[in-house]
Amino acid sequence: MSKSIPTREENYSEWYNEIVKRADLAEHSAVRGCMVIKPYGFAIWEKMQRALDDMFKATGHQNAYFPLFVPKSYLELEEEHAEGFAKECAVVTHYRLKSNPDGKGLIVDENAELEEPLVVRPTSETVIWNSYKNWIQSWRDLPVLINQWANVVRWEMRTRLFLRTSEFLWQEGHTAHATEQEAVEETEQMLRVYADFVENWMAVPVLQGLKTASERFAGAEETYCIEALMQDGKALQAGTSHFLGQNFAKSFDVKFVNKNNEQEYPWATSWGVSTRLMGALIMAHSDDKGLVLPPKLAPIQVVIVPIFRSEEDLAKINEKIEPITNALAEKGISFKVDDDDKYKPGYKFAEYELKGVPVRLAIGLRDLENGTVEVARRDTLSKETMPLDGVADHIESLMSEIQTSLYDRAQAFQKANTTSVETWDEFKAAIEKGGFVVAHWDGTDETETKIKEETKATIRLIPLNSAEMMGKCVYSGNDSPRQVVFARAY
RNA sequence: CGGGGUGUAGCGCAGCCUGGUAGCGCGCACCGUUCGGGACGGUGAGGUCGGAGGUUCAAAUCCUCUCACCCCGACCA
Numbered sequence A: 001m002s003k004s005i006p007t008r009e010e011n012y013s014e015w016y017n018e019i020v021k022r023a024d025l026a027e028h029s030a031v032r033g034c035m036v037i038k039p040y041g042f043a044i045w046e047k048m049q050r051a052l053d054d055m056f057k058a059t060g061h062q063n064a065y066f067p068l069f070v071p072k073s074y075l076e077l078e079e080e081h082a083e084g085f086a087k088e089c090a091v092v093t094h095y096r097l098k099s100n101p102d103g104k105g106l107i108v109d110e111n112a113e114l115e116e117p118l119v120v121r122p123t124s125e126t127v128i129w130n131s132y133k134n135w136i137q138s139w140r141d142l143p144v145l146i147n148q149w150a151n152v153v154r155w156e157m158r159t160r161l162f163l164r165t166s167e168f169l170w171q172e173g174h175t176a177h178a179t180e181q182e183a184v185e186e187t188e189q190m191l192r193v194y195a196d197f198v199e200n201w202m203a204v205p206v207l208q209g210l211k212t213a214s215e216r217f218a219g220a221e222e223t224y225c226i227e228a229l230m231q232d233g234k235a236l237q238a239g240t241s242h243f244l245g246q247n248f249a250k251s252f253d254v255k256f257v258n259k260n261n262e263q264e265y266p267w268a269t270s271w272g273v274s275t276r277l278m279g280a281l282i283m284a285h286s287d288d289k290g291l292v293l294p295p296k297l298a299p300i301q302v303v304i305v306p307i308f309r310s311e312e313d314l315a316k317i318n319e320k321i322e323p324i325t326n327a328l329a330e331k332g333i334s335f336k337v338d339d340d341d342k343y344k345p346g347y348k349f350a351e352y353e354l355k356g357v358p359v360r361l362a363i364g365l366r367d368l369e370n371g372t373v374e375v376a377r378r379d380t381l382s383k384e385t386m387p388l389d390g391v392a393d394h395i396e397s398l399m400s401e402i403q404t405s406l407y408d409r410a411q412a413f414q415k416a417n418t419t420s421v422e423t424w425d426e427f428k429a430a431i432e433k434g435g436f437v438v439a440h441w442d443g444t445d446e447t448e449t450k451i452k453e454e455t456k457a458t459i460r461l462i463p464l465n466s467a468e469m470m471g472k473c474v475y476s477g478n479d480s481p482r483q484v485v486f487a488r489a490y
Numbered sequence B: 001c002g003g004g005g006u007g008u009a010g011c012g013c014a015g016c017c018u019g020g021u022a023g024c025g026c027g028c029a030c031c032g033u034u035c036g037g038g039a040c041g042g043u044g045a046g047g048u049c050g051g052a053g054g055u056u057c058a059a060a061u062c063c064u065c066u067c068a069c070c071c072c073g074a075c076c077a
Helices: A012-022 A039-058 A072-077 A079-086 A125-135 A180-200 A247-251 A276-285 A311-330 A345-354 A365-370 A391-416 A424-433 A445-455
Strands: A026-028 A035-037 A069-071 A091-094 A097-099 A106-108 A113-120 A144-153 A167-177 A207-210 A222-229 A235-245 A267-274 A302-307 A335-337 A359-364 A372-377 A383-387 A418-420 A436-440 A458-463 A483-487
Touching: A012 A026, A012 A276, A035 A039, A039 A144, A039 A167, A039 A180, A039 A276, A069 A072, A072 A079, A072 A113, A072 A125, A079 A247, A125 A144, A125 A167, A125 A247, A125 A267, A167 A180, A180 A207, A180 A222, A180 A235, A180 A267, A207 A483, A222 A458, A222 A483, A235 A247, A235 A276, A247 A267, A267 A276, A276 A391, A302 A311, A302 A345, A311 A335, A311 A359, A311 A365, A311 A391, A345 A359, A359 A365, A359 A391, A365 A372, A372 A391, A383 A391, A391 A418, A418 A424, A424 A436, A424 A445, A424 A483, A445 A458
Parallel strands: A302 A335, A302 A359, A418 A436
Antiparallel strands: A026 A035, A069 A113, A091 A113, A097 A106, A144 A167, A167 A267, A207 A222, A207 A458, A222 A235, A235 A267, A359 A372, A372 A383, A436 A483, A458 A483
């Protein structure tokens, strides 16, 4: 194992790949486009899941589970949805193998073809609405507020660990409401939940807004999104929340009887975030020494490295460590004492920096004499020696300080890399430089496409609640009612 | 799917051009000395050379096919 990883400056994507590998987050599997999430990486995902799940429950949702397989005929029912996902579906056509009569191994049993092919879910709107048909009859059955944690498959041409894999883990919320207004409110509420999570747990600031028609989820009336800015100046869609109108209700013939005994189609939403958030987390905070994790999502918040020569030294040091770990445990702060004698302290320091552990304590014989301990912060790489007394309290406040500091740093970066432009030349220069570019757009697909072709920049979002501000489209010069946010994106 | 590249020990690589007993560094195991920013010495284990087929007395090396991964594009959370 070489000591250093490429710097962000040298090669950003290689830096990213190395962090994922070296911090033990994930690795490529033998299956094309799929990844193995390793225990340390999965521990972070589990923390994300826990926080999000609590937030979903707090907003009245319940978890359920729907099948992995979607009958092809279901997928076909909502036309735009079908068209949007058709190109990337894995399809199951047979249900049995048999031994190869011409040699060794197994072959598909041609006598075991399914009457109807099953699609491995790229998303679950269709199976779920097929169930909702039975669940929803009266206005009293509404709203239906369901979430599921699941894996989905989208057969991607080019994959990157966490950012885009053929199979990925996510949650998908699927709700049904009696009125359009209620569904829109749900859509917006869940977007705020996502923004809250990403900002307050991941310490990554996001922009919130609406997607343009071309970027909209297949089958949605409106797609809301949160967008985060990565350190290389590219945008990353971190979560989406869709207002689905009555499209799926109509396609699956789901109706309810309202208070006036009239048949109505319910209004739908769906919303999701995925293991892609892991990519956002990595790219938002990490540095050339490795991963940097916000305390709220770090599997190990504090690592304690005793510095010792003999077993006797270690025993003496452990006497001092024990009160600290007891106090940390009481405060609910996770820790690890690494007294492995195989590696030297310097090696351990580098290793835990690579893994992004927010705080490191080092304590040796010198400290025993002085009644001190060395406290190091991963985010600033700063160290201080402080008295043993009160160190747990200090760590507790460090946790929130680091959490806040990471957010502030990311927000300052976002601010510094958001440019407002008026002219096409300014626009091209700003896109080339990277970051979010705020500009007027005439609202046409044609202009959006032209801009994408010429600069590779896409409209990341139309900011929510932005005041009308007349101007001229940066590309066409036509009238534009408001500014939108452009960027090159992942 | 197009263009470029890479597959040889757990990891990183040399060897291939010019066919002839498979090597180096790191890691791993054991022993000793070390231990406050990636320690050192000694001994040792570990490889159907990505896979299949072909040429040849002989293939990591030459030929064909195939699979996987990486980088750059088109598609996408």
